[in-house]
Amino acid sequence: MIKSYRYQAEAMVKDYLLADSFLPYTSVLCGIFTCKMAYDLTKLVSSVNLKSYASLTKIQRIEWNNRGMSSAHAVFITMMSLYLVFISDIFSDQPKEPVTLRSSNISTFTLGVSVGYFLTDLAMIFWLFPSLGGFEYIIHHSLSLCAITYAMLTGEGQLYTYMVLISETTTPTINIRWFLDTAGMKRSSAYIINGVVLFFAWLVARIFLFIYLFHHIYLHHDEVRQMHIFGYLLAFVVPSSIFIMNVMWFSKILKGVKKILAKRQ
Incomplete structure (x- = not known):
């Protein structure tokens, strides 16, 4: 009886939830659900194990939980992006179809999870604007969401989308910096x-x-040109825009590091 139900469940997942036509939408819902789990888990763990959590304001607790959620997404998408770009053979230089037109079920599903995260985080940013981030965050998330959704639905430009998503590896350190500052540990080692x-x-x-x-x-410009015009423009506009913001934020990080080291000395 149990085996029968298990086989029926596996068949339903394979034939419907993971079918090519449903895969993008299933993965987005999975991403939203996972974000809710990460948010609630951060809230539970912090309230039980951290005394300073109870002393935070309502907005600070929401941001604390939100950063736990974003860290979980960052760890997941960084690992998957590194695997798909540098380890798997999906985007290898072996003679296949143009690298800009390659995709797989796993690459599409992973992008859908990321779409679910950016939708969730963007909704929270609008809901509590500007407590969780100003217009630069809205621009960053909107550009990312547009590019990731396009790559997920069309299968075009997934390699470059994952290259950009590797940059999420910095998110946990950004969040740890905020956690330590909020917990009053700004002067700690x-x-x-x-x-x-x-x-x-x-x-x-x-x-x-x-x-x-x-x-x-x-x-690979010849292969990039084989994308649809909208995808072709995204391949240039989105990375360039995000790179400009990265350079601006990096200058602030550099100033902060110099300031801290100067005080330390």
Whole structure:
């Protein structure tokens, strides 16, 4: 009896939830549901194990939980992006169809989970504006959401989408910095170490990696041109816009690191 129900459930998942036509929408719902779980889990763990959590204001607790949610997404999407870009053979240079037109069920599903996250986070930003971020966050999330959704639905440009998503590797360090500051640990060694880690992670994932991405687009421009015009424009506009914001934010990080080290000395 149990085996019968299990087989029926597996068949339903395979034939409907993971079918090609339903996969993008299933993955988006999965992403939204996972965000809710991560938010609630952060709230539960923090309220039980951290005394300082109870002393936070309502807005601070919401942002605390939101950052736990964004960290969970960052860890997931970074691991999947690194695997799909550098380990799997989906986007390898072996003679296949153009690299800009390649996709798979796993790559599409992963993008859908990320779409679910950006939808959830953007909704929270609008709901509590500007407590969770100003217009720069809305611009960043809107550009990311547009590019990721397009790549998920069409299968075009997924390689470059994942290259940009690798930059999410800096999100946990950004959140840890905020956690430590909010918990009154701004002068601790952990805060300084995290700041140095953030500096190098940002330099690699949001500066050097984007330079590599632009170089890759240049080398494979003939393949990029085979995308639809909207996808072709996204391949240039979105990474370029995000890169400009990355450079602006990096200058602030650099100033912060210099300031902290100067005080330390």
